Amino acid sequence: MSRPSVSLTLLSRLARAIPASWDDALARGVAAAAALVMPERHAGARANAAALFPEQDAESIARRAERAYARFLMEYLREVGRGSAGEATRNPLTIGPGVEEALAAGRGLVMCTAHLGNWEMGARALARLGRPVTIVAEPQYAPSWRAAVRASKRAGGMEVVAPDVSPRPLVRALEQGAVIGLLIDVMHYAHGRVTRVAGLDAPLPTGPARLAALSGAVLAGGTCFRVAPDRFASQLAALAGTERAPVRDADALHAACARWLEDLLLAHPGEWCLFRPFFEPAGLARARRAA
16 A cells, blocks of 8 residues: 555545544534635635625635535545445435436536535535446645555445546547546636626636537536535436536526526535635726727
């Protein structure tokens, strides 16, 4: 076993040894320390909170987001190396109308999610659909952990590919009924478009819409939120009527993704675990539109 695997394994064992009922209290201490050690992350969370909720206390929302991430990290470490026994009970998956019927007919699924709640547990729930699952994601967590993280995901039924992967194999997989999951509140996808979200300009990847339009897959939004210590609830709901029939208009699908993300972010202040400014400065946005 490599040193990176050892460190991740030891942290995972430590997390499982700590009662989940302690998570909130521990998260407060971890978040406070992180804000002092990494002030740029706190500034990013505060900037996002101030943009989304100009009439609320951005500092308070940012601190809540830092606590949410600390709690998420403990939850994630607790899952590393843990089998799937009982997972359907701890993390039930609710699927919106029409989606299961579309999948049964052989169509694939493109699932958008964001850095809210516990996106890792939400991804694990996708494996219970009984389809090959591919997650499109940037390199995750500490560099020394990445190989072990990939191995852990593979053990959970998920393959991880980089955002700059060619879309052709993904489209072919979707045409054969596969599941593709993507985080859409990130900024390093090869194909992106500045899009209005909550009245603000933000770079959103066009990949989910393009993949669904090209393959005829269902496009859906997925979330997973903690409902009690070591208990979660995952949900999957189709977007833009794609559960009824394929939608080939990529622009319409992209707009649906933006609306879904806007509704999600506005409904959960203090839950968005993104620690770099996501929205474009107003001056830059006006200049872009005037050009």
